[in-house]
Amino acid sequence: MIDRIANGFHPFVLPFVFGMVFVLSYCVYGIVKILRQLPAEDRKHFFVTLVTPKYIVKNVWDIFANCLLHVKLWKRNRLLGYMHSSIAFGWFMIILLGHIEVFLFMPSRAKFFYYPIFFNFFVAENETTLRGSLMFFLMDFFLLVILSGIVLAMIKRIRSRLFGMRRTTRPSFLDTIGLYSLWAIFPLRLLAESFTADISGGSFLTLPMNWLFRQFLGNNLNMLPTWWAYSIVLGIFMTILPFTRYMHIPAEMMLIPMRNAGLKIRNARRGFARTEVFSCPNCGVCIDACPMSVKKANVKDCTVYLNRQIRRNNEKRIEEISDKCLLCGKCTVVCQVGVEGSVLRVVQRSTRNYAINQDYSCIDVAPFKSQVAASSGNVLYFAGCMTQLTPSIRKATISVLEKAGVKYKLMDPDGGVCCGRPMLLAGRFAQAKEMFDRNVEIIKASGCDTLLLSCPICYKMFKDHYDLDGIKIVHHSEFFSQLLDEGKLRPKMSSEIKYVFHDPCELGRGEGIYEQPRTVLRQLGTLVEAKQNLDESICCGGSLGSLSLGFEKREAITRNSLDNLCVAHPDTIVTACPLCQTTFGRYSDVPVKDISQVLDSAVGEKSA
Amino acid sequence: MATEQSPKVSTPRDIRKEERAQRKAQRQGADAAPERKLEQVIIIGGGIAGMEATKQLLSLGYRPVLVEKEDHLGGHVASWNRLFPDMGDAQAIISTLREEIMDATIYLSTEISFCNRLRDGYNVMLSNGVNVLARAILMSTGFTLFPAAKKEEYGYGVYDRVITNADLENWFNGGDDHRIPSSPKAVGFVHCVGSRDLKAGNPQCSKVCCITAIKQAIEVKEKFPEAEVYCFYMDLRLFGKKYEDFYIRAQRDFGIHFIRGRVSEVSETINGSVQVKAEDTLSGRPIKVVLDMLVLMAGIVNNPDNAGIAKQLSLETDTDGFLRSADNILSITESPRKGIFLAGACTGAKTVPETVAEARSAALSIHNYLKNLQ
Numbered sequence: 001m002i003d004r005i006a007n008g009f010h011p012f013v014l015p016f017v018f019g020m021v022f023v024l025s026y027c028v029y030g031i032v033k034i035l036r037q038l039p040a041e042d043r044k045h046f047f048v049t050l051v052t053p054k055y056i057v058k059n060v061w062d063i064f065a066n067c068l069l070h071v072k073l074w075k076r077n078r079l080l081g082y083m084h085s086s087i088a089f090g091w092f093m094i095i096l097l098g099h100i101e102v103f104l105f106m107p108s109r110a111k112f113f114y115y116p117i118f119f120n121f122f123v124a125e126n127e128t129t130l131r132g133s134l135m136f137f138l139m140d141f142f143l144l145v146i147l148s149g150i151v152l153a154m155i156k157r158i159r160s161r162l163f164g165m166r167r168t169t170r171p172s173f174l175d176t177i178g179l180y181s182l183w184a185i186f187p188l189r190l191l192a193e194s195f196t197a198d199i200s201g202g203s204f205l206t207l208p209m210n211w212l213f214r215q216f217l218g219n220n221l222n223m224l225p226t227w228w229a230y231s232i233v234l235g236i237f238m239t240i241l242p243f244t245r246y247m248h249i250p251a252e253m254m255l256i257p258m259r260n261a262g263l264k265i266r267n268a269r270r271g272f273a274r275t276e277v278f279s280c281p282n283c284g285v286c287i288d289a290c291p292m293s294v295k296k297a298n299v300k301d302c303t304v305y306l307n308r309q310i311r312r313n314n315e316k317r318i319e320e321i322s323d324k325c326l327l328c329g330k331c332t333v334v335c336q337v338g339v340e341g342s343v344l345r346v347v348q349r350s351t352r353n354y355a356i357n358q359d360y361s362c363i364d365v366a367p368f369k370s371q372v373a374a375s376s377g378n379v380l381y382f383a384g385c386m387t388q389l390t391p392s393i394r395k396a397t398i399s400v401l402e403k404a405g406v407k408y409k410l411m412d413p414d415g416g417v418c419c420g421r422p423m424l425l426a427g428r429f430a431q432a433k434e435m436f437d438r439n440v441e442i443i444k445a446s447g448c449d450t451l452l453l454s455c456p457i458c459y460k461m462f463k464d465h466y467d468l469d470g471i472k473i474v475h476h477s478e479f480f481s482q483l484l485d486e487g488k489l490r491p492k493m494s495s496e497i498k499y500v501f502h503d504p505c506e507l508g509r510g511e512g513i514y515e516q517p518r519t520v521l522r523q524l525g526t527l528v529e530a531k532q533n534l535d536e537s538i539c540c541g542g543s544l545g546s547l548s549l550g551f552e553k554r555e556a557i558t559r560n561s562l563d564n565l566c567v568a569h570p571d572t573i574v575t576a577c578p579l580c581q582t583t584f585g586r587y588s589d590v591p592v593k594d595i596s597q598v599l600d601s602a603v604g605e606k607s608a
Numbered sequence: 609m610a611t612e613q614s615p616k617v618s619t620p621r622d623i624r625k626e627e628r629a630q631r632k633a634q635r636q637g638a639d640a641a642p643e644r645k646l647e648q649v650i651i652i653g654g655g656i657a658g659m660e661a662t663k664q665l666l667s668l669g670y671r672p673v674l675v676e677k678e679d680h681l682g683g684h685v686a687s688w689n690r691l692f693p694d695m696g697d698a699q700a701i702i703s704t705l706r707e708e709i710m711d712a713t714i715y716l717s718t719e720i721s722f723c724n725r726l727r728d729g730y731n732v733m734l735s736n737g738v739n740v741l742a743r744a745i746l747m748s749t750g751f752t753l754f755p756a757a758k759k760e761e762y763g764y765g766v767y768d769r770v771i772t773n774a775d776l777e778n779w780f781n782g783g784d785d786h787r788i789p790s791s792p793k794a795v796g797f798v799h800c801v802g803s804r805d806l807k808a809g810n811p812q813c814s815k816v817c818c819i820t821a822i823k824q825a826i827e828v829k830e831k832f833p834e835a836e837v838y839c840f841y842m843d844l845r846l847f848g849k850k851y852e853d854f855y856i857r858a859q860r861d862f863g864i865h866f867i868r869g870r871v872s873e874v875s876e877t878i879n880g881s882v883q884v885k886a887e888d889t890l891s892g893r894p895i896k897v898v899l900d901m902l903v904l905m906a907g908i909v910n911n912p913d914n915a916g917i918a919k920q921l922s923l924e925t926d927t928d929g930f931l932r933s934a935d936n937i938l939s940i941t942e943s944p945r946k947g948i949f950l951a952g953a954c955t956g957a958k959t960v961p962e963t964v965a966e967a968r969s970a971a972l973s974i975h976n977y978l979k980n981l982q
Binding site: 388389390391392395413414415551552582585586 | 758760761763765766767806807809873874875876883885
């Protein structure tokens, strides 16, 4: 290989150089800004992980697997996985191979950072590369891989349904420019390299194209304009990248080490939250996943649009979107980058200034404490408000406890203190904390070693936010499964009854309890599954999470969720949440029961 | 036009009725055009609206065919005991009406299998195999009571001491009900159960429950003078004749306590009584009362059977699920479809006198409609 341009420079590289310098400076500025926004202890911890070998290995592997290979996306949808990884990994390989070429063949030019990108323009081939040798072959091969990805991307833009996506985001103006310039980069590179292939050498793709063009063009005057075009398109893409969805490419590389370091969202807009927002690739997978988006409603309130509005600082829309969400958490499950839509919203809610802040200091816990201390038993059953409003669940749960011979106490037979979840979901952390403190006092006064809950909303609260040193917190579905394992209950099996289990948001996605209720139901009858189940189960629509979604607007959500549950024609819909049961009960043609009710009727009389 | 009756369903009583109607029609045939006088009108639903309309149509010289799905006439009123505000006997009203429509064709325990539209009328196929052709149909299909178990927090079907207004009337009528204690110390009435309650699926006022609750509270107090009686209401809508007097009497003469505030939840005490939590919104305080019996005033919701018939006749339902009138002021008894008329609670909650008046009005509308077709 020999230099074709004496000083290793040509003005056509300037657009690219400008774009690259701009995007790199922007990223450095962004990184510094985000790091400064982190709370001091988080920042310190983050720096420590960056030099800890264990974390370094994990970070490198995660970045490689997620940003380049898109492993998570492959598992979900192979076509989309191929499309993304072909472009990302192919592009990465071309850049990497370009650098290797420079180091191998032109080490003296390694100081020019544009050189690897435009290598074929600057060099003329002599015998050293052996015509279409390995490097040229690989360059052509990865370019072909990228081009196949680009073709898929174009098809997806026209027919997203072919890729399993019913709806996708509407790109903003800059996104569209970014998209078209990204699409243009690789065909232009192919053309540019083809026009110079007879000088610089090429492989199975560029050499035949060079020959073909020569047949009808007869000269190589197109060479320079094409390299100019390639550089300009690269320059455009790099320059607008910080203002488009493609910002997710550098942001995700920052997000992965931060998440591995265990950082949490502490501020609605700054630090870790900001990294998450910029990591959103605007793919729109969350639109189809969002329970509110049924019948094309509320599409603009999905997490992808929250991220977009946060980037635009559109305060009015940010508030609306944050308030409306049911906080079911499904968008986070399907998100390729793991943007925590629910957490972002709750933290956003916490920034609001309320005219009145409730004062709960008047609540006297002394009577509750003496009530729980008076009775005997080691399992403390807290029904909570939702179960109090569905007395059949409370009755059935107590009846099962009796039949299994469990020594239990009631924590709220005649009123109690709220678990605090509604306040927490509304972002009113101080008020929620007051509830925690009071309940902890009552629970500790009981002397019990197990706290039993029949409401997943309370369960999540006690499990995640209470410090109950050593007291075991169990949901009744878990507890029943355990009682069955221990042989304390002998239910009657009726295989002719078909049950379907609805995974409540707070129990499934919230606490990862999927198997225990199913274990119980398999011992009572035939278990069938919903179309979308487990971590992709659809919210019933009754969630406490939404602060502004009206009652009438929730009907479509509930009906959609019911349709999803009834695909296998169950005889009974079973759930483990009083709120889901009430919500479904309103519109369901199939009876809706709590797991305690189904179990209680299957366990005839006292078996232990 | 003779009614074709399949032999297995025609009872001797039905045949006698037919003959009587024919004889009557022949008698009247002397002074009017016989084919008009013999014109059939189908009346779907044999509650008080259907019965009253039948009576009026008979006297206007038509041949009404009354179809009732239950095995008796009278609808909801037939299972009631006494009616406000004069404590009139519900059974007496039904038997008077029944006497007056002896000449009509009445099919009991019969439902509508299907109906279709002809060029100038309707063809209605009944579940007993009878086919009726008529140029006018009167829908008097009534309402259903809100299923109180749907408001689970009130504990109907969960706790032993919670009953509904209908259960109480049944007991007044001599029915047996183990849930009603022999000497209760305290009894509560919850107004608006499944009425004016969006979450229960019915935002409308049921109109009659306020006054029914007052009536039943007085009756309970009469039966159990020792008991304290509480009414939990959100508004008292006492619009009708003598209703206000009735309310004042309940407070003054019977000492019934009226508490403004919705009941939030009901729970069971150890000895089987029920504890009611509510807010007294007049004093702004939460209250708790232990009761020996709780009566839920289940509201009036649309009859789900209407949907099927309405679909076949292309009738529209309103946002509240009840049938839609052509106009809510001038033609409340007419549907938007030619030849189909509406009477009573199939278009919304109504009191007994309102229903009866509407049935008369519907009969007159049918008469005018058929006369103008000639």
